[in-house]
Amino acid sequence: MNEVNRMNNKKKLSLPVQILIALVLGIAVGLVCYFMDAGEFTTNYLKPFGDIFVNLLKFIVVPVVLLSMIDGIISMGDMKKVGAVGWKTVAYFLCTTAVACVIGLVFANIFNNAGLFPTLSLEEGAVWDKATSANFMETLVGIFPSNMWSAFSASNMLQVIVIALFFGGGIMAAGEKGRLCKDIVSSFYAVIEQVMNFIISLSPIGVFTMMAWVVATQGANILGSLVLVLLCAYIGYVVHAVLIYSMSAKVFAGLSPIWFFKEASAAMIFAFTSTSSAATLPVSKECADALGADSEISSFVLPLGSTINMDGTAIYQCVATIFLASCAGVQLSVGQMITIVVTATLASIGTAGVSGAGMIMLAMVLTAMGIDVNLIMIIYGVDRLFDMGRTCLNVTGDISCAICVSHWEGKHRK
Numbered sequence: 444m445n446e447v448n449r450m451n452n453k454k455k456l457s458l459p460v461q462i463l464i465a466l467v468l469g470i471a472v473g474l475v476c477y478f479m480d481a482g483e484f485t486t487n488y489l490k491p492f493g494d495i496f497v498n499l500l501k502f503i504v505v506p507v508v509l510l511s512m513i514d515g516i517i518s519m520g521d522m523k524k525v526g527a528v529g530w531k532t533v534a535y536f537l538c539t540t541a542v543a544c545v546i547g548l549v550f551a552n553i554f555n556n557a558g559l560f561p562t563l564s565l566e567e568g569a570v571w572d573k574a575t576s577a578n579f580m581e582t583l584v585g586i587f588p589s590n591m592w593s594a595f596s597a598s599n600m601l602q603v604i605v606i607a608l609f610f611g612g613g614i615m616a617a618g619e620k621g622r623l624c625k626d627i628v629s630s631f632y633a634v635i636e637q638v639m640n641f642i643i644s645l646s647p648i649g650v651f652t653m654m655a656w657v658v659a660t661q662g663a664n665i666l667g668s669l670v671l672v673l674l675c676a677y678i679g680y681v682v683h684a685v686l687i688y689s690m691s692a693k694v695f696a697g698l699s700p701i702w703f704f705k706e707a708s709a710a711m712i713f714a715f716t717s718t719s720s721a722a723t724l725p726v727s728k729e730c731a732d733a734l735g736a737d738s739e740i741s742s743f744v745l746p747l748g749s750t751i752n753m754d755g756t757a758i759y760q761c762v763a764t765i766f767l768a769s770c771a772g773v774q775l776s777v778g779q780m781i782t783i784v785v786t787a788t789l790a791s792i793g794t795a796g797v798s799g800a801g802m803i804m805l806a807m808v809l810t811a812m813g814i815d816v817n818l819i820m821i822i823y824g825v826d827r828l829f830d831m832g833r834t835c836l837n838v839t840g841d842i843s844c845a846i847c848v849s850h851w852e853g854k855h856r857k
């Protein structure tokens with residue numbers, strides 16, 4: 444029996460391998476069609492399957508954002524029990540994530556202004572929602588929904604976030620009486636996670652068909668652009684790690700940055716290969732404790748961080764949004780960039796610490812910015828490569844927070 448299981452396991456390729464094969468096949472078929480001038484074939488017969496995949500992504504994004512954000516807020520509810528530690532932790536998470544967004548936007552703009560991001564000739568170009576380019580006060584009024592259902596049906600992500608904040612806060616405030624609601628949210632979230640996993644398992648089909656279509660209609664140059672957008676995100680990841688985590692290790696906890704990264708390296712490598720902050724938790728805990736974090740504090744900060752603290756994901760979302768806006772020929776104003784910082788920071792609260800979750804949240808940021816979600820397929824094929832770096836950064840941020848909060852609470856063992 445075990446032998447049979449082992450043989451079945453051997454035969455089934457893991458999802459990342461399936462996606463890689465789909466990516467290579469998609470590029471190959473796309474190049475053949477491009478040189479044979481058969482772009483129309485891919486538009487008529489391959490792209491529709493990719494469209495089905497993107498429709499499923501769009502369908503899942505509202506329930507995922509709503510439930511994961513309420514769930515994230517409820518998990519912050521435990522903060523009351525831990526008092527100052529909780530607030531310091533959340534403040535650290537929010538500040539570093541906002542800085543991560545700014546770093547992502549700076550590098551994405553440098554690349555974009557240097558003409559390194561392409562503008563594609565898209566037949567059904569990206570839709571720019573004029574409402575998001577309205578003045579600040581109108582935007583502010585617009586994020587408060589007058590009708591919950593219309594926010595859901597229009598996929599107005601900023602309104603969905605506000606609804607989640609209200610319900611999360613309400614459930615926490617209701618205490619024992621809100622218990623049923625809390626359990627219903629957790630139960631629905633568990634179900635929606637399964638649906639999300641199923642949709643993600645269809646990625647190879649989406650990647651193959653969309654990659655073939657993009658390459659067949661845009662030519663081989665698009666591949667160079669993918670390398671550039673990856674490079675841009677990785678520069679952002681490295682700069683954030685070197686600047687922010689070195690600085691907080693040194694300034695807040697009095698640690699040598701080199702020692703910090705040396706001790707954190709086991710978790711960083713594990714996160715890089717597993718692409719899951721949640722799966723890396725046991726290793727992060729060991730690293731944080733080896734760096735002198737208080738065990739009780741790290742037991743609180745690290746699981747919370749793996750649910751709501753995603754600096755790498757924030758950088759990726761900012762870089763990807765600017766890249767895809769450029770592909771669609773949209774230039775974003777400073778006001779719209781500020782909206783990206785706010786949306787991506789909030790999105791990081793809603794991103795689950797599992798492989799590929801940041802991509803679903805990218806769909807949310809794009810929707811909030813009025814940019815066509817279909818464009819995600821341009822970078823979807825290489826998402827795993829983005830994910831490796833962003834998870835590594837996410838986990839490093841959690842460890843640095845555990846050490847800083849231990850220090851602030853006077854419990855850091857150096």
Ligand code: ASP
Nearest residue numbers: 719720756796797800801
């Ligand atoms: N994989 C990331 C993590 O676990 C989340 C993401 O996809 O951005 O931290």
